[in-house]
Amino acid sequence: MNRAVHRLGRSSTRFFIYPEPPFDFERSAGLHSRFKNSLPDVFENAFYRRVLRVGKKLVLVSVSSKGTIEKPKLLVEVTPQLGKSSENRMLRKLLHSLFASSFDFNGFYGLAKRDRVMKMVAENVKGLRPVPPPTIFEAVIIAITEQQISLNAAIAIRSRLIEKYGDRVMFDGDIFYAFPTPESLAKAQPGEMKKVGLSIIKARYINEFSKKVASGEFDPEGLREMDDEKVLAELTKIQGIGRWSAEYVLVRGMGRMNSLPANDLGIQRAVSDAYFKGKRISSGDVRKILMKFAPYSGIAAFYLMYYLFWEPKL
DNA sequence: AGCCAGGTTTAAT
DNA sequence: ATTAAACATGGC
Secondary structure: OOOOEEEOOOOOEEEEEOOOOOOOHHHHHHHHHHOOOOOOOEEEOOEEEEEEEEOOEEEEEEEEEOOOOOOOOEEEEEEOOOOOHHHHHHHHHHHHHHHOOOOOHHHHHHHHOOOHHHHHHHHHOOOOOOOOOOOHHHHHHHHHHOOOOOHHHHHHHHHHHHHHHOOEEEEOOEEEEOOOOHHHHHHOOHHHHHHHOOOHHHHHHHHHHHHHHHHOOOOHHHHHHOOHHHHHHHHHOOOOOOHHHHHHHHHHHHOOOOOOOOOOHHHHHHHHHHHOOOOOOOHHHHHHHHHHHOOOHHHHHHHHHHHHHHOOOO
16 A cells, blocks of 8 residues: 655746635635644645646645735745646636635625624635535535534545555655545455444445546546436436535535535534523434525525534633 | 434334 | 434544
8 A cells, every 4th residue: 555655856846826705715725624634724824735637737725815804815836837828728617616616695694684693604614615626526525524514524434544555755755635536436446444333234325436536437627517316317317425425525626605515414413502591303303493594594604614514702 | 431413213102 | 114223534
């Protein structure tokens, strides 16, 4: 299992991107660092780093803020330099989807003002945005790993999966991991995958799904063209993807912010803490509250959870 | 120590 | 059609 470490060329490019204000880079990109070891994303010393795949090539991107919440400006450093202009276009597009999605946050803030709780939450963490995984394939694997067990457990297991099956890249003496490709997880043996802490059944789900993607039988990126209902229908055909996982992929992986997994225990806890004094509530109660923020109910859920569970305490 | 955590499937009524 | 059991690890 000792794979080679990819050596990146020494060349690098730098450029700026300008997300729509307001954008809080620290909170948005730093969310990963609330968890102990949250590969493949690394946020350290105000730098967000991650290995991205551009075509067949691996690049390490380092992103840091050179602006403010109201005047966002991000410095992106890419190593190694990409040769072709088509590659550079792909990379820009990826970075745009990570940090500068065209989502209408002011629409959400407008609605939030009309609700006492959400107004307070939105004012406190203004500029927070979800940073989605770069591929839908990754979002599906994230969903499977996060089924049933706690986020902490899931992230620990997923990080070990990434260490075991993801390509490695060396930079400045540190090792970074790319998220495993469908091909590498398709080749993996479920019995081996289990060793990172996955249940055998999840190992098989991931393995089977990866085979379908690697062979071209299933094209996750094609889902982006479909409407919400169609996406849910396509995803739930996959073994191991139920209602919750499909909705999770939709909102977390595809930015379909009008949808949400109302059964999600985390969302239920957040809505309960914020609106029902912590008493046990149903998915119907969750819907009733978050519907007020349609078509931004997914964002509303994210803001509540962030504020209640992940906002760093002083 | 033991129970609950951002569920899904299979196999029983 | 509804319900129960099995599954894996981490944190309190």
